[in-house]
Amino acid sequence: MYEVFSTYKTEISYTVATIFVLLIVQFLLKKAAHRVGKRSEINFTRTKLMFKYINILILLIAVFLLSISWGMGFAELSLIFSSVFAVLGVALFAIWSILSNITSGIILFFSFPYKIGDKIKIHDKDLPIEAIIEDIKAFHLHLRTLEGELITYPNNLILQKAVSLVEKDVYLDEGKSSL
Structure with a gap:
C-alpha cells in the first residue's frame, strides 16, 4: 500500500486537491442558485432542478481534470x-426539441417574471390561452x-409568445381556481 x-x-495529491476545489465550487454554485431562487420566490423543486444541472457540470469538469x-x-482527451x-451532437440534433425545452427551462428559472399561482394570458394567434400556472417543470409548464x-x-x-399577467397569486385549491 505504501508503494x-x-x-x-x-x-493522489492532485486528485484530492481537485475534488476539494470542485466540492467548494459546487457548494458555491448551489448556494448562488438557492439564493436566486429564494430572492425571486422560485419554487424549490425548480431550484433542485438547477442543482442537478450543477452536479452534471461539476462531474464533467471533474472527469476532465482528473484525467489530466x-x-x-x-x-x-480531445479525441475522447x-x-x-x-x-x-448527433443524438441531440435528433431530439433538438428536448434540448430546446431544457435550455428554455434554465432561462425560465432565472428570468421568468411569473410564478406558480399567477393567472397569465398567452397571446397566440391560433390558440390564445388564459390559465393559472400550476407548476413549472424542466420541459413544460402546467397551466389550468x-x-x-x-x-x-x-x-x-x-x-x-407574448405573455401577460392577468392576476397575481390566484388561490389554487387542488388544481382548481377559486374564480
Missing part, C-alpha cells in the same frame, strides 16, 4: 471528448384553465 502511495503521490492529473494527454460530443382543463405548455414556446 502505491509513494509511486502515485503527485497524482492521472497522465492522460490532451491529444487523448470530441467523439463523445460528436455522438451527443378557468374551465379546469390542464394544459401542458412547452417551455420553448412560452419564451416565443
Whole structure:
C-alpha cells in the first residue's frame, strides 16, 4: 500500500486537491442558485432542478481534470471528448426539441417574471390561452384553465409568445381556481 502511495503521490495529491476545489465550487454554485431562487420566490423543486444541472457540470469538469492529473494527454482527451460530443451532437440534433425545452427551462428559472399561482394570458394567434400556472417543470409548464382543463405548455414556446399577467397569486385549491 505504501508503494502505491509513494509511486502515485503527485497524482493522489492532485486528485484530492481537485475534488476539494470542485466540492467548494459546487457548494458555491448551489448556494448562488438557492439564493436566486429564494430572492425571486422560485419554487424549490425548480431550484433542485438547477442543482442537478450543477452536479452534471461539476462531474464533467471533474472527469476532465482528473484525467489530466492521472497522465492522460490532451491529444487523448480531445479525441475522447470530441467523439463523445460528436455522438451527443448527433443524438441531440435528433431530439433538438428536448434540448430546446431544457435550455428554455434554465432561462425560465432565472428570468421568468411569473410564478406558480399567477393567472397569465398567452397571446397566440391560433390558440390564445388564459390559465393559472400550476407548476413549472424542466420541459413544460402546467397551466389550468378557468374551465379546469390542464394544459401542458412547452417551455420553448412560452419564451416565443407574448405573455401577460392577468392576476397575481390566484388561490389554487387542488388544481382548481377559486374564480
